[in-house]
Amino acid sequence: MLRQLYSPTLGLLTDLYQITMAYGYWKSGLSEVNTTFQLFFRKAPFGGTSAVTAGLETALQLIEQFSFSTSDIEYLRTQTGNDGKTLFEEAFLQYLFDLKIAVDIDGIPEGTSVLAHTPIIRVTGNVVHCQLLESALLTCMNFQTLIATKARRVCLAANGDTVLEFGLRRAQGFDGALSATRAAYIGGVHATSNVLAGKLLDIPIKGTHAHAWVMMFDSEREAFEAYARTMPNNCVFLVDTYDTHQGVRTAIEVGKHLRSLGHEMLGIRLDSGDLVALSIDARRMLNEAGFPKAKIVASDSLNEHRIKELKDNGAQIDIWGVGTNLVTAQDQPALGGVYKLSAQQTTTDSEWIPKIKLSNSAIKVSNPGRLQVHRCTTPEGEWVADIMGDLSETDINTANLHHLDGTKATVPKELTLTPLLQPFLRNGIRVKPPESIHQMRSRGQQRQTGYPAIPLLTKKTWLIKKRLIDHHRPIK
Numbered sequence: 410m411l412r413q414l415y416s417p418t419l420g421l422l423t424d425l426y427q428i429t430m431a432y433g434y435w436k437s438g439l440s441e442v443n444t445t446f447q448l449f450f451r452k453a454p455f456g457g458t459s460a461v462t463a464g465l466e467t468a469l470q471l472i473e474q475f476s477f478s479t480s481d482i483e484y485l486r487t488q489t490g491n492d493g494k495t496l497f498e499e500a501f502l503q504y505l506f507d508l509k510i511a512v513d514i515d516g517i518p519e520g521t522s523v524l525a526h527t528p529i530i531r532v533t534g535n536v537v538h539c540q541l542l543e544s545a546l547l548t549c550m551n552f553q554t555l556i557a558t559k560a561r562r563v564c565l566a567a568n569g570d571t572v573l574e575f576g577l578r579r580a581q582g583f584d585g586a587l588s589a590t591r592a593a594y595i596g597g598v599h600a601t602s603n604v605l606a607g608k609l610l611d612i613p614i615k616g617t618h619a620h621a622w623v624m625m626f627d628s629e630r631e632a633f634e635a636y637a638r639t640m641p642n643n644c645v646f647l648v649d650t651y652d653t654h655q656g657v658r659t660a661i662e663v664g665k666h667l668r669s670l671g672h673e674m675l676g677i678r679l680d681s682g683d684l685v686a687l688s689i690d691a692r693r694m695l696n697e698a699g700f701p702k703a704k705i706v707a708s709d710s711l712n713e714h715r716i717k718e719l720k721d722n723g724a725q726i727d728i729w730g731v732g733t734n735l736v737t738a739q740d741q742p743a744l745g746g747v748y749k750l751s752a753q754q755t756t757t758d759s760e761w762i763p764k765i766k767l768s769n770s771a772i773k774v775s776n777p778g779r780l781q782v783h784r785c786t787t788p789e790g791e792w793v794a795d796i797m798g799d800l801s802e803t804d805i806n807t808a809n810l811h812h813l814d815g816t817k818a819t820v821p822k823e824l825t826l827t828p829l830l831q832p833f834l835r836n837g838i839r840v841k842p843p844e845s846i847h848q849m850r851s852r853g854q855q856r857q858t859g860y861p862a863i864p865l866l867t868k869k870t871w872l873i874k875k876r877l878i879d880h881h882r883p884i885k
Contacts (some may be wrong), residue, residue: 564596
């Protein structure tokens with residue numbers, strides 16, 4: 410998607426402080442120091458306990474085409490500081506122009522449910538390379554993970570019914586619309602109205618007609634008949650332009666004519682009013698007229714809460730068209746993921762030194778080291794815990810685990826541990842072929858039992874964390 414929409418270079422897709430820090434590393438002789446940064450979110454969205462990760466493939470494509478063009482360098486050359494002098498010296502600008510991102514990327518495959526504080530992506534490499542990627546990676550992962558999670562919630566509320574994503578016209582620009590459609594499909598929606606997303610991403614496209622179609626004709630009957638002539642095998646009639654009950658009756662009449670010609674009306678769409686009462690009436694009318702298989706599609710500002718309420722109250726709706734509240738995540742429009750330094754080397758062959766970020770807010774204290782996330786499941790497949798441990802730990806002792814604050818944690822004895830972070834790039838080169846979006850969606854559809862609230866730490870990782878806390882906050 411990224412390659413087809415944007416220019417070959419995306420080096421300036423960053424915040425200024427990433428470039429000024431890169432300049433500082435370069436000036437300080439630190440530009441060859443190896444580091445590990447980890448991308449994670451601190452709190453699951455929508456009051457839940459987990460999120461559905463999405464955006465990794467977009468991030469990988471961004472890294473692969475990340476560079477600074479001649480025009481990028483010319484732009485940076487014009488930037489001045491508060492003293493009126495050039496912000497960057499010429500040798501550094503040449504360094505950026507010659508730069509080729511060569512990092513290692515380990516990530517949790519898209520469509521996987523993940524907990525707060527667990528690394529979704531681990532980035533290892535030259536500190537300048539890692540630092541320049543921060544803002545771009547966050548913008549890829551934060552939004553798509555948020556929307557995929559919202560889509561999962563909507564689909565769970567629909568409880569097996571078909572869910573369509575209808576949000577293109579309400580999304581935050583065309584890039585937001587494409588990213589939202591991609592993430593919503595990974596999260597579980599069945600199709601989209603977004604035709605460009607369908608082409609670029611191989612997502613099924615669906616749609617009906619708008620009120621404008623009906624209003625273009627002298628009567629609703631003429632409008633439906635004209636649509637039936639145009640799309641005889643794909644007729645879903647929007648019935649609430651004037652009067653919903655009359656609209657259903659008109660759809661039935663045109664549906665009978667279609668049937669006499671060897672075609673079948675697919676259904677009707679409700680876009681306003683009391684969707685419970687109207688859908689019940691419409692279902693009765695369709696059944697009595699001999700159209701028990703005709704589907705009732707509903708739209709009208711739907712979200713997971715309203716869908717559940719409608720279903721609980723007996724709404725006879727088969728297909729849910731969800732737009733604004735899905736693609737904008739209207740009740741929580743940002744995820745708040747972060748990207749933190751977690752380890753560095755002093756020389757290429759030296760040991761890794763764990764790093765920690767402290768805060769007066771416990772939720773903002775980071776977890777140090779180069780971490781792997783191990784998913785713990787019972788023999789029955791129940792998700793019991795996610796354990797974070799250093800890459801050097803090849804044998805995780807589940808009998809000695811800690812919560813993030815250091816208190817002891819216990820888990821069942823018989824568990825299967827599966828590492829979640831997988832290698833995707835090595836030295837900037839792909840080592841795992843891209844998955845299809847359908848594989849990602851399939852992963853997201855795997856029903857899981859058990860949803861731990863927070864991850865756990867191995868004893869070794871907790872002791873490293875405690876040592877760093879004590880070092881930076883000595884007891885007085």
